[in-house]
Amino acid sequence: MDAPSYDFVVLGSGIAGLTFALEAAAHANVLVLCKADLQETNTAYAQGGIAAVLSSVDSFEQHVQDTLIAGAGLCNETAVRFMVARAPESINWLQQQRVLFDCAADKSIALGLEGGHSQKRIVHVKDHTGLSIQQALGKAALQHPNITVAPKHLGIDLLIQTTGPRKVCYGVQVLDIKAGTYKTILAKAVVLATGGAGQVYGHTTNPTIATGDGLAMAARAGAAIQNMEFFQFHPTALYDPAAEDTFLISEALRGAGAELVLPTGEAFMQRYHALGSLAPRDIVARAVFEQMQFCQSPCLYLDARQLPTGVIQQKFPSIYNRCKSIGIDPTIQLIPIVPAAHYQCGGVHTDLHGQTSVTGLYAIGEVACTGVHGANRLASNSLLEGVVFGKEAAAHATAKKSKLRITSFKSIVYEVPDTRNDAAVIKLKAELQAIMWEQAGIVRTTAGLQEAMYKLVELNYNLKHLHGFSVTVQEAKNLLMVAELTLEACLKRKGSIGGHFMKVTQNKKQVLAV
Template sequence: MIETDVLVIGSGISGLSYAIKIAQELPQTKITIVTKADEDESNTKYAQGGLAVVTDFDQDNFEKHIADTMRAGDGENKMEIVEMVIREGPARFKELVEWGTHFDRSQTGNYKLGREGGHTENRIVHHKDITGFEIERALLETANSLPTIEILDYHYVVDLITQHQISGRKLDLEHITCYGAYVLDQKTSKIKRIRSKITMVATGGAGHVYKNTTNPSIATGDGIAFVHRARGKVSNMQYYQFHPTALYSKHEGMLFLISEAVRGDGAKLRTKDGKPFMHKYDPREELASRDIVARAIDNELITSGDSYVGLDCRHMDRQKFIEHFPNIYQKCLDEGIDPFKQLIPVVPACHYLMGGIDIDKNGQSSIEHLFACGECTNSGLHGANRLASNSLLEGLVFGHNAAMRSVELLKEDAFNYKDLELIPEWNQEGMKVIDEMVIISYLRKQLQELMSDFVSIVRSNARLQLAKEKQRDIYLAVTELYNFAILSPQLSELRNLVNVSYLIIKHSLEMTQNKGSFYNKDLAKKPLIP
């Protein structure tokens, strides 16, 4: 048994900023952060474009940012949440800078501001094209400097601990309480009980439910899945954003992201043979929101039969491009592509989940003493489609609000210590080691193929019904494995991906109209090309 005051699951911008805030407010509080890979491995690390926040009040204002966010979200956003996040943004951004994060500035000392699809003003603060990497670096340095924060890497959360693990307790679905989590120490292969007064879920997205994604390998929907299994409320899983421009590869898995900021700086989309096409779909062309651009590319590929379209940077300022996008430039060169001589081959790839664990403005989930923050949540900020670079801002604002509410709860100290003492050990008696991991990899590939073919950028009633049937077969096979096998990270990730796929399909079938990133051709009231 490990005992801690606060358990944080995930080490991205949401989890780290939350932990730092509590440690600074209550210096005697013990905080344990668990992460299933290296401490710096998170979706945050791979965020290229930057952070959307109003800093230039001469040209920009909160009302413009709010309007852009609501427009991108197709009006499905919660206005009070959008206003809260955007108005609190500058204060949270200032704290991020105070924690040591560096953002690009001009010679006059002002922040260099980029612009991305869906934004009407330049408001994206960035650190070259590795903004997330820089934020992760600064937050980890700050967290590691605070003595009450302990980071346990290669610790994989299997399930939350709630009343239903305690013998003799009936599960009241209206009053579920979280007491911590069962965690697999991957270095010892032992499952530990971590008992906590408060638990924060900050596990990121679920991109690997599809074949191609911009997400790192850790993005398997773990937090959403184990909250769902604990009977917590999860919603809007039908809204999955596909980034329009990932670098094309013949190999499946994680694709390199070509930041939207490249289009914001003037890059143009072309067919494989060099013809422009975005004018057919939206008057904003390359600066339309991601859902529109991704569907446009998808339609061009279906029509032409090509494997990719091209991103044309040949007319752009070479020196400015290399200065702003050094890693993208180097990646292209490594792949044998000179972006000033030829088109960069790009395809849409699964990128960001707008739905997830239901939370209020303080990050409180439907389960008592369980908070959630970041991409694993449905906060109400993004609606049906996230506006570019709003995700890092969301992590900071909700991380702060959840921390402040957690501090209040810790000061009140009204926790059920009797139940905390009754948490049983994880029971694997009679279980067997899976000696053929090919079974797990096969089922995972089958699930990813199913989701990519039937529940992707464009959906239909027939595809969704078939997906429901095929997903059920995979669920039964994985459940049978889980019931007799000693748990491994691979099996647990597969179990979580199956749960996530079920929710995406279920929520997609419940939709009666197209909104934002969700598009069912059988529900379309007008053709894709206006």
């Protein structure tokens, strides 16, 4: 038997995956597989910060209630309380990993405000918190003797042993993208930390690698999937039609005083919510979408002109520089914005230890569904979730380290990598993204969702009849599965709640469901 074996194999190198690896490596050997490079993750694009109760005027109960309200009553309250109580120690742990958070004048950690929060509790590194965390954890992982990092490796299928109703994961099949060869890797436990699936939508703040690979692998292996109808749309992505990527304008800018406005410069969010531009994201995103339709405008605007001199340049340098690169000076001009798919609130169902319904398979971070987000994620709870449940999964996995010994295994045979049909697959992916954006985006209808399901059957058929295997083909296959899971969940969920907003028709008149 010549397949390499590790105690733990982690797919994904964002905050959740690296937290697990660093914690578990004190007791075991860990392989971290990166689809791209170590630093290319959703985490690296997170601008805002991490929510944690660190001031005397704040409390765990307030953080819990803010999370439950944002989640529209569908959060797992036990999981929320579990996460909130561990937030302060998570910040301490990140500081131990050399993450240098911004400080206030008295040298204490500076705390910002974001939508849905009743207190200032957002810990940040200017407007590039995720990137700073990614760099610190990545450096620590590379220096750890018990962690092996393998970039350019794509997970394809989980290795599953089935005995009666019990499924056990004992490894993973991967593609070495650079070498163009397949590998079978055995493990006492496999950890999915592959992030979300924003690329299923035509407009997303997610990087190109966010194609739902871990979610699709888990679904194919028979793991339970939950809450896929709740996809969060961020209300303020930079409107730049010429750009190949979608740049996020952090909610922290609104927390600092920027206001959402119409093309006329008129503020409008008070019509929708008492918190105005700092209302929960699902409410703000729908309001922006609705006003764009009313105004027949391709975008709305963020007005940061009233912020004190120097604040944007000093606290939001990434946003300031990106705006300046397209000819916009946010200190004297309005910033054009549009909503974009941002965060997958559902995912692979887990318990508080990151365990899935498949023995030996853990899921942490955005790919997982612990229930802490419910129908809509509270701002800056995502990086927190990655640390809290990454640490908890590592503690559980090392304490319960499987004694499973595989005496024989069957490698899955795949086609030789072939990119000749990639152009056709890219076109198919674009069709899927357009369908999902139009029919399963910010506002949905039953008829539109059903139509999308019919089109999905056709796209699946077309993909199966394109010969050859490649990374592009695998990503399209995974996105199609994500789309199917999402559409099915949308159709099962009756009415509107949180990130799932259904528009229904009655007597040929359109009425917004509540």
